[in-house]
Structure formats: structure tokens, C-alpha cells
Amino acid sequence: MTSAPPTNKAGRPRANNDSRRSSLTSREQILDAAAALFAEAGFSGTSTRAIADRVGIRQQSLYYHFAGKDEILAELLSGSVRPSIEFVSDIEARVPGEISPAGALFALASMDARTLRNTPHNIGTLYLLPEIQDPRYDAFRNQRIALRAIYGRLGAAAAVADVRATVSEDRIGVLLIQLAEVVIQLRRDEESESADDDQTIAASCLRVLGLSAAQIGAARDEAGAVTAAALLAL
């Protein structure tokens, strides 16, 4: 599966299997092709040669963008958490004066679910690869730890007293990020996940913290405003 599928678009020899790809930069095309191959054949079963073939470029041209497949994987992994961290950092600074912890958490969880829904070829399936414990993926692992810590802080601040008394901030962070990552499972199982799932996941995060339906509704409204502003700015 290393050669490009036939295309009937005349004059576009590099375009291969979808119209989206033709609007990507070379760097993005490499990331997209690599993610597809990692998902199909596994990380260890994929060579930089196969990635270059899939994009329709020479292997040497790939090395102009990335030192090797490790660097490609590192970038794909970071790309699956960075948008959520950047989005929520702004918002967390406005808690609790302008937005409640529950509102900020709803916004984070739905944006994070959205990010995972849009990663190329469901790259989150690689989060548990043994290779990722290697120091070369420190940046990604630290970003994910940072994201989990934000979930923990916002979650502990939003939780009802009973939950705060029985579940540590650290465990709250672990549970909430796990709920957001259900998107990875839905995509893996080829369920037709949608933006509705982002809302269900965000609501589930607040329910786990003991919030009532009315409190969740209020948080959703708060989140809607900040999320719409952020999406417009993208």
C-alpha cells in the first residue's frame, strides 16, 4: 500500500486520494500521509520511504521537512493536544471573574473532543504505543500532562463538595481527559461521531463532577460564547 492510488485529475500528479489533501502544504501532506500509514500498518511497520511514496515526493524531499519518522510522529502527537492547551490557557486566565470553572471546563472538553475528532487519521490511537515512552516524545507527554493538569484544576474547582472530598484533583484530571478521549474510540470503531458527541462528552465531564442538569445547561451557555469567539478567530 505504498503507491498512490490512481487519480483522474489531469495535471495534478501529486494529488492522490482526497480533495482536502490538494489544499495542504507539503509539510501537511507528509503529516497526513504518515498518519494514514501509521493507522494502517502501525508505526514500526511504516518507513519514511513509504510515507514519501504516498505523498508522491522523493524521500530526500521528505527529509527537508522532517529528520525522520520519529519527528513526524512527535509533530502529529503534539498537534493533537496543542490546540486544546492554547484554547484553554486564555480561558483559564478569565476564571472565575469572567467565566465559571464549570463553563471553562465545558468549553475545554468540547474543544478537546473537537480537536481529537479532527486529528488526521485518528492519531490518538497511537497514544499508548510503547515507543512513546522514549525521551524523544517528552514534549508531547509533557503537553498531555499539562492538559490533564488543567482538567484537574478546572474540575476540582467545578466539582460538588462530595466529589471534591472523595476524588483527588489528580484523579479528576485523569477521569476527565479519559472522557474526552472517548472520541478516539468512537473513531476507531467507525461510529458516526459528530459535533453532538462533543457536547455529550462535555456534559458527561460535568456530570462526573456531580453537577445537576441545570448547572450543566448554564455551563454550556457560558462555554458557547467563548467557544464561538475562539472558532471565529481560527
Place this chain on the structure above:
Amino acid sequence: MTSAPPTNKAGRPRANNDSRRSSLTSREQILDAAAALFAEAGFSGTSTRAIADRVGIRQQSLYYHFAGKDEILAELLSGSVRPSIEFVSDIEARVPGEISPAGALFALASMDARTLRNTPHNIGTLYLLPEIQDPRYDAFRNQRIALRAIYGRLGAAAAVADVRATVSEDRIGVLLIQLAEVVIQLRRDEESESADDDQTIAASCLRVLGLSAAQIGAARDEAGAVTAAALLAL
């Protein structure tokens, strides 16, 4: 890392790196060694030769027990869900006459978390491997789908009206099994997870369904009785 580490137990040439292993059958020793290697080097990076070396047996002897590493992985994966399905099948038959859906779900989630806490070398990290989409792992995938369906049925029956009206039974199953599988993340991150986490996870499953602290406490008490009986029978 394919040779057995040095041992100073005279007369036990096959014993290698822990006292637990010496009480395992040959078949169990192979499963344990394979799980350790899959976790360290990945599935594709592990050969049956390396597994045999780790156990301290000849490769031919390994083939007496398993046709190959695929069959070993299939057995490890099935072993991570089978105990939970067997445990809950008995209990689900007693719902709602003898035990409430919430009690049964608390029992399932805490038992499932316990099972995942005890799988050799955290085999759940392999759930997302691309290889597992192959038909040879149909049995495992079908078991996992069956387990998710039980979570869905019990969850939908236990949920408050607001949740039942907004989240489908299928999505409830996906969210609840995802919460149980947080154990895989805790083990991967080398958090010191314990039986307390099993209870936290089970309580979180009920909170996601909108249950109150009092209802969760009642479900925990119901679950405690059936779980203790099942553990005694092990």
C-alpha cells in the same frame, strides 16, 4: 532484552525474574513473558523466539501451546475482558428482582477495573493496535462489544431521565467502558493505582448517569455483597 536475567535460585533454571512466575503453568508463563515483551518492544517488534527465550524454553515448546504470537495476543486480549463478562452475566440475570441496575453496574465497573488492574503487563495498552482490526481478533472484539452492550443496558436502566433523554444506550455503553479503562492509563503513567480506584471508577460511572451521592452509596452497598461472593468463588 531476549535472554533471561541472571538468577541465583539454584536448581531452577527456568525461573527468571519474579517469584510469581514460578507458580504459573507453562502456558501462563508464555502469556506473561509475551505481555511483558509486547509492552516493552511493541507487538510487531516481538518474535516468538524472543518470547521463548524470555520464558527459558525452546521455541518448539512454545508452539506446543500456541500456534504463534497472534494466538498469544488473542488470548491475552480475551483474558482482559472475559472475567468481567462472566462475572456480570450472572448478575445481569438477577436485575431488577434481586439487584438494581445501578447496583449491578457498580459491581461490573469495579470488577472490570479490578480485571484491568490485574492483566499481565497492562495488556490493555494494545487495544488500539491497528493489527487488532484483523479478523483473527474477532473473538476479542466481539467480547468487548458484548461487554460494552452490557454497560449500555445497565447504564440506560440506571440513568436519570434527563440523561436517558439525551444520551443513547449505545453512547452510554461507550462512555462507561471508557471510564473503566482509565485503569490502563493509570498503569501506563505508573500512577500507584489501587482498589480505591476501582471504587472511584464505579462511582464515576454512576455520576455520569446523573445519580446522587445517596443513590451511589446504595448501589455500592448492593454491589459489595455480590462482588464479595464472586471473589470468594474465584
